Amino acid sequence: MKYVLQRLAFYAVTAWAAITINFLIPRLMPGDPVEALMSRYQGQLDTSAIASLKALFGLDENKSLWAQYTDYWSHLLDGDLGLSFTFFPTPVGEVISQALPWTLALVGITTLISFLLGTGIGVYSGWRRGSWLDGLLPVTTFISSVPYFWLGLIAISVFAVKWPLFPFEGGYDNSLVPAFDWPFISSALYHGVLPGVTIVLSAIAGWILGMRNMMVTVSSEDYVMVAQAKGLSERRVMFAYAARNAVLPSISAFALSLGFIVSGTLLVEMVFNYPGIGFQLLQAVGAKDYPLMQGVFLVITLSVLAANLLADMAYAFLDPRTRKEA
């Protein structure tokens, strides 16, 4: 319990630092959204229009950085992330909460699938070295070494253009109204196939390789030999003795990879025009949309921290040696 509290305190401090940096970075970048709008209208805005835009965006008050910082915190604690410039006047919170489920569903599910599948294959190929599973390794490693956007584009050109089996962009059929019903869900699943399969293909090699190597290492440990000598069933030796120890590094890598679900999807969502959070971030950066950028970064930061915390907890749960006795 003490361990959990210690970790929580550590992560609270880290979160504070991350949020502060998150506040500072956009303010250190040159230019502001009003300038961006002015250049978009090529100087055809008069001064009163500019003044009213500034008032609208909250850029008129000459507040000190400190005052802005305290305001930022009080808004943050209210759950108010400001209004998006790009989708003005939609609140940032709403933009993110519309995009986040897409990303979480697509990348969350594919990350889980590639972890489970890759680790499972790794367990068997490490336990029975020299079986046909070893032949899988060069193939998956080759695929994962292909840059993701290229893999995605190839998949689109083959399976969406040459043979139009799957849609080449979007998260669902635009003629449907988003709702929790079968036509919409099936459309979303259908649109998710190509991006999902390419993500799994590009990620799985890492899991297989990591797990296989650990299985090989752990298989030569004395306790695995002891388990064999004890006449335990092969399943028990393989899972409870070998795999149970070999999976530890993969578990922490998996928990960490959960944190990158939100941020790691930029390429996927660009290639497939997928309505997720990475796509919104891209738009926000293009439009100098500070509040949206800050909001997205905040979500990314918090999800990475949460994943780290999860990794710590999972490790402490799975490996008794990391638990500190008080």
Added chain:
Amino acid sequence: MSAEPILTIRGLNVDYGTGTSGVRALRDIDLTLHRGEVLGLAGESGSGKSTLAYAVTRLLSPPGVITGGDVHYHRPGGETLDILALSADELRAFRWQELSIVFQGAMNSLNPVHTVHSQLTDVLVAHRPGMRAAERTERAKELLNLVGISADRLAAYPHQLSGGMRQRVMIAMALALEPEIVIMDEPTTALDVVMQRQILRKLVELREQLSFSVVFITHDISLLIEFSDRIAIMYGGRIVEQAGAADIYRDPRHPYSEGLLHSFPALHGPRRELTGIPGSPPHLSAMPTGCAFHPRCGKAFEPCAGRIPVLTRPDAAQEREVACWLPAPPA
């Protein structure tokens, strides 16, 4: 002592690797373990002691392969089991039930992520399918008491135990099914001398209580002389001498046995000078011709380099064998 055999090994050969890159780690091993006896197996590192233990239980991991010979286990009822011919399921049933092993590495023999309780009881789950969970826990407590560890340590993880405790847990585990044979592969090597004594005393005590047969593997021959009934000395993958412990101590017939005896201080008896054995053990891939020991042997004479001596009885009256040309030069 009854001379009823419980484990007979005949002509056992073990190679590491196959083809031209393979080396022979065990050559024509003939060895018999009798019911209720403690058989010591001594020799330098690389002489094949542990390989013999693993081969007998078919635990050799690749590239080790058994290339010839027989290993037979004799059940108390008189039934004989050909261990090398057992199917995977039969082998699983045989292991630990009839023959258990205490391994060399006290530190790494326990699975770090499972409790002592789970590792003591999973043997029972595998071999005693009818046993209930409460009975298994009861048995695990009993086993810990047997080796002098309090039952509250059942919930402990291996890293919470000292080296000596871990090794005692391993001994308790080896006795869980009351096997007929326990192979101890350097069970005390990683421990300090005080702990060694304690564990050995415990072993002697347990053996009197439970009367199992022991194959005790160590390089510490003075330990064997005190602890075992009979000793087999290995060199370069062969048994070079076997005899009763007292006979070996009083009158070693093989120069190598003599060298080993003079390499360790005796635990009792008059002081004597430690001389050691010059040179180092041969590499398995470059075995000397003839007797493998002849390049290091002070008493080598002309047949030693050319012809391999086989285990024979120097005196027909005595129950001892030696593989050396000295007592009986070839004609």
